[in-house]
Each structure stands twice: as structure tokens, then as C-alpha cells.
Amino acid sequence: MSHTAGIRQNQKLKTRQALLDAALLLLEHQSLSSLGLREVTRAAGVTPTAFYRHFADTAALGVALVEETLGSLHGLIAAVLAETGDSQERVDRSVEVIARHVGAQPAHFRFIAREQHGGVGPVREAIAAQLFRFAEEVACALGQEPGSAGWSEEDLLMLGGFYVDHMVMTASALLDAGPENERAVVRQARRRLRLVSIGRAHWLDEAPARDGELDEAPARD
Amino acid sequence: MSHTAGIRQNQKLKTRQALLDAALLLLEHQSLSSLGLREVTRAAGVTPTAFYRHFADTAALGVALVEETLGSLHGLIAAVLAETGDSQERVDRSVEVIARHVGAQPAHFRFIAREQHGGVGPVREAIAAQLFRFAEEVACALGQEPGSAGWSEEDLLMLGGFYVDHMVMTASALLDAGPENERAVVRQARRRLRLVSIGRAHWLDEAPARDGELDEAPARD
DNA sequence: CAATTCAGTGAACACTCGTACTCCGAACGG
DNA sequence: CCGTTCGGAGTACGAGTGTTCACTGAATTG
Numbered sequence: 001m002s003h004t005a006g007i008r009q010n011q012k013l014k015t016r017q018a019l020l021d022a023a024l025l026l027l028e029h030q031s032l033s034s035l036g037l038r039e040v041t042r043a044a045g046v047t048p049t050a051f052y053r054h055f056a057d058t059a060a061l062g063v064a065l066v067e068e069t070l071g072s073l074h075g076l077i078a079a080v081l082a083e084t085g086d087s088q089e090r091v092d093r094s095v096e097v098i099a100r101h102v103g104a105q106p107a108h109f110r111f112i113a114r115e116q117h118g119g120v121g122p123v124r125e126a127i128a129a130q131l132f133r134f135a136e137e138v139a140c141a142l143g144q145e146p147g148s149a150g151w152s153e154e155d156l157l158m159l160g161g162f163y164v165d166h167m168v169m170t171a172s173a174l175l176d177a178g179p180e181n182e183r184a185v186v187r188q189a190r191r192r193l194r195l196v197s198i199g200r201a202h203w204l205d206e207a208p209a210r211d212g213e214l215d216e217a218p219a220r221d
Numbered sequence: 222m223s224h225t226a227g228i229r230q231n232q233k234l235k236t237r238q239a240l241l242d243a244a245l246l247l248l249e250h251q252s253l254s255s256l257g258l259r260e261v262t263r264a265a266g267v268t269p270t271a272f273y274r275h276f277a278d279t280a281a282l283g284v285a286l287v288e289e290t291l292g293s294l295h296g297l298i299a300a301v302l303a304e305t306g307d308s309q310e311r312v313d314r315s316v317e318v319i320a321r322h323v324g325a326q327p328a329h330f331r332f333i334a335r336e337q338h339g340g341v342g343p344v345r346e347a348i349a350a351q352l353f354r355f356a357e358e359v360a361c362a363l364g365q366e367p368g369s370a371g372w373s374e375e376d377l378l379m380l381g382g383f384y385v386d387h388m389v390m391t392a393s394a395l396l397d398a399g400p401e402n403e404r405a406v407v408r409q410a411r412r413r414l415r416l417v418s419i420g421r422a423h424w425l426d427e428a429p430a431r432d433g434e435l436d437e438a439p440a441r442d
Numbered sequence: 443c444a445a446t447t448c449a450g451t452g453a454a455c456a457c458t459c460g461t462a463c464t465c466c467g468a469a470c471g472g
Numbered sequence: 473c474c475g476t477t478c479g480g481a482g483t484a485c486g487a488g489t490g491t492t493c494a495c496t497g498a499a500t501t502g
Contacts, residue, residue, distance in 0.1 A: 006469090007468090007469060008468085008469050008470070011469090011479075012478095015480085029340070030254055031252050031339055031340030033251055033252045033254060033255035034252070034340060036458075037461090038458075038460075039458090039459090046479095046480070046481090047481050048461085049461085049463095049481070050480050050481080052461085053478085053479055113338045114338045117334045118252055118335060119250070119251040119252030119335065124397075128397070158409050158412050158413065159416070162416070169390070176338075176345075188379050188382070191379050192379065192383050195417060195420040195421065195424065196417065196420055197420070198420040198424060199417055199418070200416065201423075202420075203416065203419060227500090228499060229447095229448080229449075232449075232499090233448090257488080257489065257490085258489080258490060259488075259490080260489095267450070268451055269491085270450075270451070270452085271451080273491085274449055274450075275449095
């Protein structure tokens, strides 16, 4: 009933995808808040009124784009982290996977990087929610490693979020750099991740606790 | 001749500032690419045509905003890093300074975070240039510390850039979180910085070199 | 004290925009 | 097979946009 063809529903999905693709193409050189409804439909080859059959706003279209881009990525990083090998090897693999995905779908990631802090509220929230899910997944994967013995859940989530944020940072750096500087960006991203890995290995050595105390009595002025 | 009052030039600067302020106010809820010229002049209390006496584009206005926000910050972080104290103390101070500045001028930093990867090319480039200058300054400050013995210039710049990127990340996290969660964000930012500091202290211990080799022979597939 | 510069005005231009209508015709369900 | 559903087309409207042009009048200059 739901997954059968249905000529009509099929065509609807087709033009919906055409709208998404056209929007993504236009968003390569502008941001969502300046993207016009008519502009999208013109690029997609349909009339402006047809847009309303699929999305209420350009904001709704943006949310759909977020899920198209990030929704299919869940479990990927966690899978990479769950692989065998020492820490440096896994760092290299992670960066490689990111670089490959960004290289394969530049427009999608440019959109995410641009709208993560963009002017459209719902889209920002959708991206934040997806990235938080990533952070949780990474934290969970990290927690199952032997190297995470003695780590609190909060610290694991902190580390997972750090990795995710760094991933996004690297992705947008790759996009800003262009193919000729890709090597240098990858090289630097690896080093930063390695720095974090080293810090992680020695995390429990120095000044582990007593953080809350400092937190509760900060210099007010 | 140049720095004397001049009633006329004074008034011109005044309305220029009015335009900048009005724009910043409007940019709190939208991004630059969707900011209209008329919208700005209306909020500033001048006619649309008066805009052209000060800026060619809204893009040019954006660049001016970038320099207003980031231009006055140079040397600040470097000064903090040059202070006395152990590494953890400096980390706390840095985060505190960032939080204070973001709290004092939220709109400015929201603008920077939003337009860093936004849809307006010249503004993106202006922000990137300023942030790179920050990275250089931080790297320079780090290089003069005893703890940086044996570090290559490239690694220092990597670390400086990392700190700067983290600063921007923290700033936008503070803005996204709102005052009620500010504590938690500050707490997490501190921990991340501490993680990096620990990694920095042990950077030269493990697998320092042979990075170039791996770089030249990456897995092509 | 003229002459001139120039920041800001006000009206008009030719657009694009989002949205509300009516209408068509192919796919659908009984 | 026939009535219904519904994705999409076409038209029209009011509002808002960037930019132009000739202008005014106070500050500046010699």
C-alpha cells in the first residue's frame, strides 16, 4: 500500500525532488533566507503555485534538505570509530571519510555549513538536532572502547560533540579551500584530531575533577 | 586637518553609524543576503538614496560591520595568552574573556557567526582574513612560550587556528544557548580547551614526525 | 561675503516577490 | 466505466525591491 509505485505519487515525488535539487543548486551561491519561492520553481521547471503542493515555505524546503543531507549519514561515523586499529589510524580514516563525502556532495555540505548558523530558525534547529544525534552516537561508540574507562557520560558527550563540531568545521574548510588546497586542509584536520586524541589519552592523568567547584564560583567581575 | 571635528564630516559619520547600528539590529533575525537596502535606511531614519553616500552595496556594509566587530579585538587574545599562570588558568581566562565579549555585544558576534559561512562572498572573505590574522597572532604568542619548544611554525599555526576556531564555535554556542544555559556552554568549552592543552603538552611525545609521508601516499580508494 | 561642495531628499522607474484565485486533465477507486 | 481526486497551469494583485535623477540647503572654502 505504501511502497508500491502509484504513477501519481511517483510523479509527485519526482517534482518534489526536482524542487529540492534546484534549490540546492541555487543555494550554492546564496543562503536560504534570500532564496525565493519563484526562483526555485523557475529552476525546477514548474509554476510557482505547484510549490505549495510540496512545501509550505522555503523554510520547510530547507528542513527537508537538512534531512536529506544528514539523515542518511547516521551510523556512518560511529561505524568508522568502531573499526579496528590504533587511534591514529582511526583518525586518518575519519578524516578520509569526511573528505570523501564532502567531495562527493559538496552542495549538500555547503548548505549545512551555511545554514547551521543561518537566518532561518527552523532550519537551524533541524541541523542542531541532527548534529546532536551525531554527537550522541559518537559518544556511545567511544564509550564502548577500552580507552574510555573512567570517563563520565558528560565527558563522553563533550568529546563526541567536539568530534562532530570538528567534522563540520573540516567540511566547511574543505569547501572554502577548493580542490587545490584540499591536501593542506586534510593534513591540518588530521593533526588537530591527533591533538585531541593525545589529550584524550592523558585526560585522566591531570586535574580530572574539581571542575564543578570552579564552575560554581566564577569571577563575577 | 584630518582629525579635527568638521561639522559636516561629523554628521556623515553619525548617519553612517546609524546605518551600521540599524543593520546590526535587523541582522539579529535574518542574514545579510536577505537584508534590503531600503529596510536598513528605514530603520536608520534616512532615505534610501542616502545609503549610497556611505556604501555601494549591502555587501559593503557587511564588510564594514566585520571590521567594526573584529578589528577592535586584535591583540586581545594574544594578551590573555601572554599572561602569567599555568595552562589551566589561562584556559579559564580565555573562555571568560570570550564569554564576556559575547555577552556584551551579542549582535556583533551573532553576525560574525552567521556570515562566516554565509551567502555573501566579500563578507566571508573579510571574516576569514580577520580570523586568519587572529590565528597568526595566537600562534606568535604561543611560540614565545617555553612550552612550545620544538614546535614547528606550521604546528603553531595549526594550534593557533584551532584555538581561534574554537573561540568562534564557543561564541556561537553561547548565542544559540541563551543565558540560561550559558554556564553549561562555558563549562564544556573549558573542558574542550583543557583537552587540547593536555594534547599540546604531550604533542612531542608520540608519533611527532613522519606525517608528510602519510600525506603523500594517501589511500586513493 | 559670495561661490561651491555635498549629505540627504523626494519622486519615479522597472522590476521581483509571495499568495489567492480558477481551471485542466490524467491518475485513481468503486 | 464513470465520478472523484489532486498535481500542476495560468492569471492577477498588491507590496516591496534596487537604482536613477534632479533638487535643496547648510557647511565649507577662498
